[in-house]
Amino acid sequence: MKNLSRLLLAFVLVLGYNYADAQDKNNPWQITIGVNAVDAHPNGDGAPFGESIFDKFADVDNWNILPSLSTISVSKYLGDGFSFGAAGSLNKIDTWGEGNSVDDLSYYGIDGTIKYNFKQGTTLDPYLGVGGGYTWVDEIGAGTLNGTLGLNIWFNENIGFTLQTAYKHAFEDYLDTHFQHTAGLSIKFGGTDTDGDGIYDKDDACPDVAGLEAFNGCPDSDGDGIEDSKDDCPNEAGLAELNGCPDSDGDGIADNKDKCPTVAGLKALDGCPDADGDGITDGDDKCPNTAGPAANKGCPWPDTDGDGVLDKDDKCPDVKGTVANNGCPEVTEEVQKTLNEYAKTINFDTGKSSIKDESAEVLADIIKILNEYPNSKFTVEGHTDSVGSEKLNQSLSEARAAAVKDYLTSNGVDQFRLSSKGYGESNPVASNKTRAGRAQNRRVEINLAK
Template sequence: MKNLSRLLFAMLLVLGYSNSNAQDKNNPWQITIGANAVDNYPTSDVGGMFKDFFNVGDNWNILPSLSTITVSKYLGDGFSLGVGGSLNKIENWDGASNAGDLSYYGIDGTIKYNFLQGTTIDPYLGVGGGYTWVNEIGAGTLNGTLGLNIWFNDNVGLTLQTAYKHSFEDYLNSHFQHTAGISIKFGGTDTDGDGIFDKDDACPDVKGIAAFNGCPDTDGDGIEDSKDACPNEAGLAELNGCPDSDGDGVADKDDKCPTVAGLKALAGCPDADGDGVTDADDKCPSVAGPAANKGCPWPDTDGDGVLDKDDKCPDVKGTVANNGCPEVSEEVQKTLNAYAKTILFDTGKSSIKSQSQAVLADIIKILKEYPNSKFTVEGHTDSVGSDKLNQDLSDARALSVKEYLTKNGIDEFRLSSKGYGESKPIDKNTTAKGRANNRRVEINLAK
């Protein structure tokens, strides 16, 4: 029997270190250590099998010390496989209460089914077989098992079990064996030590919390780190876990003004006057104005109703129709030509006489009053001489006046010149007075 006990112990060790299957999803193994009672009340009468079932004093053989050990492993879907060994001393056997101290040894294998896994009260049924020796005479048995686990916590519980062992040999009585013991579930792996076994841990290498299947929430804002855009700062779910210090709906990491409530469109910065320019960049934060003018309204310096940005003559009052520049009136046009007609040239030449400088100064003053207007300097002659000579002379005199004006402050792009020879007389060429009137220069607004 000593050799048999050693063999049983060796088998339990091998089973205990096996790495196949598991006791449940998280704990690979269950070991039960306790005491057993062999109930040898006659079982041949099926109808009366249980009538004296609880007569402990007359029928049960109890070894109060450690007398049974079972190791089981999980097979899946509530099923597990177990191997157990037991020993006892038999005084009541085959209906006799004075059988003497007979030795009892048993080794049994059981497949059991647990009905309520993961609950405090965990009943099960089992079926299996084994070999039992009484007074060193052994026989095989077919076993049926009914048991109950009462779990105190995830790992430790009380196990109560009754097994009916039906003998295949006449020399070994069929009998009941009752067991009570402490069960321990163990072997679950929790690499990161967060209390969630690796089998159920979505982040087995990083310490986490049960709410996120073992994944961490470093800042404790209720959003797991993998989905948290700001995992080290507690924030809001609607901002992917990022904080919003000023409560403007823009996460601090994206907020250019994180301490002052602002607008999403302006990256969290305020715009008091609502002109689309942030207060920090707005030169006129209380008055709406365009961004192009740094948030200030466009001025109208000359007060002509045309904003400076659109006014081609911002410092001179003009008209809207002429883009803010003054328009040349008919009266001004007449004044220009009255001055222009008094410009004198050397006879038969395009050179301007010096006494004409005063009138040219008056013309320049008028032209500067209309900086956006363009003019044509026109030259005319009388009919004395050939057409070609008169045409050339008129061209030269018109060009001479234009060049004088541009050299004295008038933008050359505002002026053009053209000679008309004798083709546009304004008086008769038959008299000296008429010919004098026809020899002239005009300065007309370009159309």
């Protein structure tokens, strides 16, 4: 039990070695568990490196072997081929030197070694080492200076077999110089974990950012099961089918692409709703529940005057008209007749174009009729009888037509709807030989422009 306690103590001391010196990224730690053989033949000549030191190096009759687990070591890679290791061992000595039998002396050793590996990353990995330790034989101890030669044979990246020979030169006369050979199973493990996520850098796809084992060390900041590098919305939990982005309104459009993220809508309208199906989002639709064109902000075109012609196409939106006349009322023969019944009663001063005041009432009636047909154009025509010269009559007819036109436009009729023309005595409606006939020929007519 005492021997086992000492071995465990050595093991604890080995594992307590400072981890902070880790530099290598690929399996910097190596632990070896095996057996050891102690050969005290080198004490034969009483001096280190004497002539007989290696003459029976391979004579196993001089070896003391404990047929059980008897050595354990841990080494740590430092960089550039160098590593530091510590080992603990125990044995039973029944031969100490050439043919020198002893009575089962106890043997314990704790050793530290700086090693240099010649060919790292290869199957055959030889090394040299130098170090020191403390060895007890029959519970009497002394310090030793050690030289080591060894070979690792790696079966794969992590598991191998180690053979080692250490020459241990004692500093005290009561402990003889001797060899200690070891053989054991070696395991490489560990590594650098820069981001502290528990995944070594050599296996970490994101070595500088803490992540999850499921994503090879890469993070999933929002915890939605999609690693940040493949997540279009890494800081908001979302859906896999939307590349990790949320869809608050459940319309199948990710919030970051949804112009109406809180209300279910249509993909064609960037996630916004269209209640009346007119292709205009409700937010921009002045009539969201009634289909209408975009030109009228989503509202149906009105027909204010109810004539069957929409206001957008109705040239007289406030006056009932006909489809054939673009929504404006048509001037009928009856209307035309009425206009001329009124027009022929317009009186002028004799031989002049000035309108008598008594004609104001009939002119007002004419204006009212004209304004009922706002898209119709009219011609004011002047006529005379044949009394006087033809030239004078022509001028007088033109002047009187113009006077009526000016009066009408000055009192509310659009000037662009009226024109005037004089015909003189050329178009009589009655005989100029009678007084009654000449009175009929002196007239003004207002006719629909063709």
